């Protein structure tokens with residue numbers, strides 16, 4: 001089954017449910033970043049969180065989620081847009097820890113002390129951001145705490161993955177349930193009871209449960225309607241033009257120096273997707289001419 005994101009709302013309009021399958025997205029990300037099994041599990045949860053939260057932005061809006069902890073992974077960055085395109089990177093993709101209580105030690109790898117920051121680019125002058133302390137380093141719990149503390153939205157978040165014996169992800173996915181104002185305590189209680197009673201998310205994913213099936217489980221006692229079912233994927237928005245703009249910020253002297261230092265030019269690499277962009281000496285010289293012309297006010301090139 002391909003990666004999809006399903007959005008539902010309760011008939012009463014007091015609860016929002018989002019669930020996704022993110023298996024291909026996560027495998028794509030982990031193979032690009034060559035993550036260790038532990039880093040893959042942590043990255044899988046964070047990327048799935050990003051995929052779920054892509055449902056909370058609209059139009060050209062984007063969001064970034066930054067986990068920074070005192071564990072060996074150091075940090076995980078995830079970005080997502082309203083089209084369900086998700087990209088991310090890991091501070092130390094080689095970080096690997098022994099199993100703890102029979103499970104991959106995600107919390108130990110990220111660390112229990114640290115910060116979670118969510119930045120939303122809503123197209124305003126300045127992006128809107130909120131930061132909370134990590135509560136456990138388990139990622140799903142941390143995201144739920146962020147919503148409750150920073151956005152005052154009672155939320156339940158589940159993100160998980162299960163592995164194949166070769167270390168690839170067999171299935172990844174998650175859910176995000178949010179209370180919409182005015183909060184209805186009995187709906188929240190019913191949802192919480194269903195989440196507590198259901199099998200572990202990783203087991204449901206292993207059993208091939210679809211995002212809609214997961215939501216059906218959670219909303220067993222709450223009537224709801226499906227709003228949409230859309231794809232999610234690992235996709236980077238980098239381009240040669242973006243790297244050109246980055247090089248232009250170096251200035252004339254620095255660009256000249258780089259062009260003179262290496263007759264073959266330079267190879268730049270995107271930290272999110274590892275795509276490489278080559279800038280030959282003549283490309284760098286062209287960028288120098290662009291800056292010189294901009295400086296002298298001669299735009300007729």
Ligand SMILES: [Zn+2]
Pocket residue numbers: 236237238239270271272273274275
């Ligand atoms: Zn890229």
